[in-house]
Amino acid sequence: MNNQLIIEQNWWKRNWKWFLPTLLFSILTGLFLALSINGNATDIAQAYSDNSLYEKTIEKARSNERVLEIIGDIKPIDKLAFIEGDAIYSNNNSSVALSLRIEGSKRKGKIDIIADKNGTKWEYKKINIRIKNPKEEIQILKDSIEVH
Incomplete structure (x- = not known):
């Protein structure tokens, strides 16, 4: 058996691909709702x-x-x-x-x-x-x- 140390990547490197689009979608949705609650x-x-x-x-x-x-x-x-x-x-x-x-x-x-x-x-x-x-x-x- 090979006894190599497995180094895990930090949270950001593992999750940036889904985190950024989710964050952007949340911000845009919040902005849309804030501006369109039955008018101004x-x-x-x-x-x-x-x-x-x-x-x-x-x-x-x-x-x-x-x-x-x-x-x-x-x-x-x-x-x-x-x-x-x-x-x-x-x-x-x-x-x-x-x-x-x-x-x-x-x-x-x-x-x-x-x-x-x-x-x-x-x-x-x-x-x-x-x-x-x-x-x-x-x-x-x-x-x-x-x-x-």
């Missing part, structure tokens, strides 16, 4: 931090008879609704198109908000609630209003 992640965070933007629209929707009949009493919007939703700011962050999931005591839906900010006031151009089954759209706002 910074817009979603900005919409979440501006409570007056969506709380006033929920108050307005709660006073609509058709919403109460179809959806029931609307629960407060949770954090997950923003991750699932879509927010797009434009005009130097003074205009927004926001779509969020809402949940009522009877069923779920989506609220669509289009608004422009004038100083500290939001002027709402459109507030609609969409329901899937049966497919219906409830128009909450027909004319634009300003809310402090």
Whole structure:
């Protein structure tokens, strides 16, 4: 028998062929997910931090008879609704198109908000609630209003 010493290569030399492509794929996937979470992640965070933007629209929707009949009493919007939703700011962050999931005591839906900010006031151009089954759209706002 031959009594030779077997010298093992270090971890990097043994594994670089699969490690580099895996690392590159992970970085690219992470970048893609960070930039495509239903739009821009910074817009979603900005919409979440501006409570007056969506709380006033929920108050307005709660006073609509058709919403109460179809959806029931609307629960407060949770954090997950923003991750699932879509927010797009434009005009130097003074205009927004926001779509969020809402949940009522009877069923779920989506609220669509289009608004422009004038100083500290939001002027709402459109507030609609969409329901899937049966497919219906409830128009909450027909004319634009300003809310402090």
